[in-house]
Amino acid sequence: MSTAEPPRPSFAETLEVRDRCLCFATQRAARALSRRFDDAFRPLELTNGQYSLMMALNQPQPPSLGRVADFLAMDRSTLTAALKPLVRRGLVAVAEDPRDRRGRRPSLTDAGRALLAAALPIWRETHAAVDAELDAAGAGPAELRAALWSLA
Amino acid sequence: MSTAEPPRPSFAETLEVRDRCLCFATQRAARALSRRFDDAFRPLELTNGQYSLMMALNQPQPPSLGRVADFLAMDRSTLTAALKPLVRRGLVAVAEDPRDRRGRRPSLTDAGRALLAAALPIWRETHAAVDAELDAAGAGPAELRAALWSLA
DNA sequence: ACAATATGGTTTGATATCAACATAAACTTC
DNA sequence: GAAGTTTATGTTGATATCAAACCATATTGT
Numbered sequence: 304m305s306t307a308e309p310p311r312p313s314f315a316e317t318l319e320v321r322d323r324c325l326c327f328a329t330q331r332a333a334r335a336l337s338r339r340f341d342d343a344f345r346p347l348e349l350t351n352g353q354y355s356l357m358m359a360l361n362q363p364q365p366p367s368l369g370r371v372a373d374f375l376a377m378d379r380s381t382l383t384a385a386l387k388p389l390v391r392r393g394l395v396a397v398a399e400d401p402r403d404r405r406g407r408r409p410s411l412t413d414a415g416r417a418l419l420a421a422a423l424p425i426w427r428e429t430h431a432a433v434d435a436e437l438d439a440a441g442a443g444p445a446e447l448r449a450a451l452w453s454l455a
Numbered sequence: 456m457s458t459a460e461p462p463r464p465s466f467a468e469t470l471e472v473r474d475r476c477l478c479f480a481t482q483r484a485a486r487a488l489s490r491r492f493d494d495a496f497r498p499l500e501l502t503n504g505q506y507s508l509m510m511a512l513n514q515p516q517p518p519s520l521g522r523v524a525d526f527l528a529m530d531r532s533t534l535t536a537a538l539k540p541l542v543r544r545g546l547v548a549v550a551e552d553p554r555d556r557r558g559r560r561p562s563l564t565d566a567g568r569a570l571l572a573a574a575l576p577i578w579r580e581t582h583a584a585v586d587a588e589l590d591a592a593g594a595g596p597a598e599l600r601a602a603l604w605s606l607a
Numbered sequence: 608a609c610a611a612t613a614t615g616g617t618t619t620g621a622t623a624t625c626a627a628c629a630t631a632a633a634c635t636t637c
Numbered sequence: 638g639a640a641g642t643t644t645a646t647g648t649t650g651a652t653a654t655c656a657a658a659c660c661a662t663a664t665t666g667t
Contacts, residue, residue, distance in 0.1 A: 311568035312575055317513040320578065325585055325596060326488045327507045328603040331528045333485035335607035336478040338655075350655095352623070355479045361469040369645060376483045381624050383647060388622070405632045405645045416463035423464055426472065433477055433606070442602035444477060450594035450602075451480040454585070455487035490625075502625095504653070521615060533654050535617060540652070557615045557662045 329454075336433070343429040347422055354426065356385055357411060357419050360395060365408035367400070376455040394418055481606075488585070495581040499574055506578065508537055509563060509571050512547060517560035519552070528607040546570055 320327065340351035349357075359371050366374075372382040386409060389395040394415035400406030411419065437444045472479065492503035501509075511523050518526075524534045538561060541547040546567035552558030563571065589596045 309565040309569050310572040311563075311565075312510075312513055312572050314513065314515060316575060317510050320507075320510045320575075323600070324507070324578070324582060325589075325600060325603075326492045326503050326582070327510075328600050329481065329485045329488050330504065330507065332603040332606040333481045334654080335528045336481050340478045341655080345656095350622075351478050352482065355472075355476070355482070358464075358469050358472045358479075361464055361466065363466060367645075376487045377623095378625050379646065380626080380648080385623070400645095403633070403645075405630095407646075411463075413461040413463075417461050420462040420464050423468060423472075426476070430476060430478070437477075437602060437605060440602075440605040442605050443598065446595065446598060447602040448475070448477060448480050450589060450592075450599040451477075451484040453589065453592040453594050454484040486624080493625080497626095502652075519615075529653095530655050531616065532618080532656080537653070552615095555615075555663075557660095559616070 325454075329451075339433070340426075340429055343425050344422060347418060347425070349418065349422055352385065353389060354419070354422055356382075357389065357394065357415060360409055360411050361416070361419060365398070365410040367406050367408065371409065389415070477606075481603075491585070492578070492581055495577050496574060499570060499577070501570065501574055504537065505541060506571070506574055508534075509541065509546065509567060512561055512563050513568070513571060517550070517562040519558050519560065523561065541567070 337351055340354070344351060344354060356371075356375065359374055360366070368382055369379060372379045375382070377385075386395060386397065390397060392414075393412055395409055396412050397407050397409045400408050434444045437447065489503055492506070496503060496506060508523075508527065511526055512518075520534055521531060524531045527534070529537075538547060538549065542549060544566075545564055547561055548564050549559050549561045552560050586596045589599065
């Protein structure tokens with residue numbers, strides 16, 4: 304028969320995905336939260352991703368790039384790219400690992416630490432507001448955190 | 456005094472952000488879930504974002520770009536860009552809105568609906584696995600979904 | 608009808624993201 | 638110690654993401 308209907312998902316199936324897909328819900332929330340923290344950090348010309356990355360670098364011993372990427376659940380090549388603007392701005396320095404000549408060890412500069420210190424109260428304030436909204440919605444920030452961490 | 460210490464966040468503060476930041480946890484989970492669904496959809500050369508977008512277009516009446524962007528909690532300009540590869544592949548067509556000459560109405564083509572129908576069982580399978588893992592971790596998929604939706 | 612404003616989309620420029628491939632150094636096995 | 642393997646990272650090319658500036662069409666106020 305030449306008049307076969309092409310397969311098509313029903314609208315009910317669309318609603319099923321909309322109402323159930325955790326991937327979609329997470330991407331959506333990630334976009335919304337990104338914007339919110341980006342707005343808050345904007346006076347410092349810092350994005351939420353840069354804030355998280357710099358925080359991850361604020362350790363007693365500089366971690367390897369691989370360890371940072373794993374911690375952020377991010378591709379290694381993404382991390383390489385993400386470091387570039389920070390290095391360019393003098394917030395992060397990348398040193399060679401003396402024990403392994405393949406390895407490179409990123410760390411915050413004094414300027415990076417100073418900027419991160421300035422960002423911290425902004426984070427606290429913004430985060431407290433988000434927490435409060437979740438509580439008001441009965442959503443349980445602690446459980447949400449735990450569930451999100453269990454996904455990666 | 457010329458030897459003033461530059462301000463620096465303590466390591467304890469770094470741990471506080473790591474353990475409490477919902478923005479970070481959400482970005483991290485979003486990356487991990489993205490990869491997972493991207494892997495699953497790879498045989499169809501479809502990303503999780505393209506899947507969600509196409510699902511959002513599977514409606515009785517083509518929505519406006521603005522409404523789709525709101526629904527995805529995504530910038531309008533992001534949506535414009537995201538549609539391009541789909542239009543190029545002939546999966547989506549964008550028509551003019553007869554009632555408002557500024558407006559454009561995206562909709563799935565037959566090829567788009569067929570691909571989406573092929574993707575649906577892959578989504579079901581992958582999503583069931585994620586759901587099961589969350590349950591096993593005692594994380595409560597339904598509560599997680601509700602919390603994520605309350606953020607946007 | 609005209610001017611001012613609002614709305615729907617696009618373009619541009621920057622960063623973010625990943626997969627696939629490439630490179631180099633360390634390690635392992637023989 | 639040479640060959641093969643694994644590990645750490647970088648490069649390239651594509652899509653995703655946003656804000657800011659912009660253009661065209663509606664809408665509103667007078």
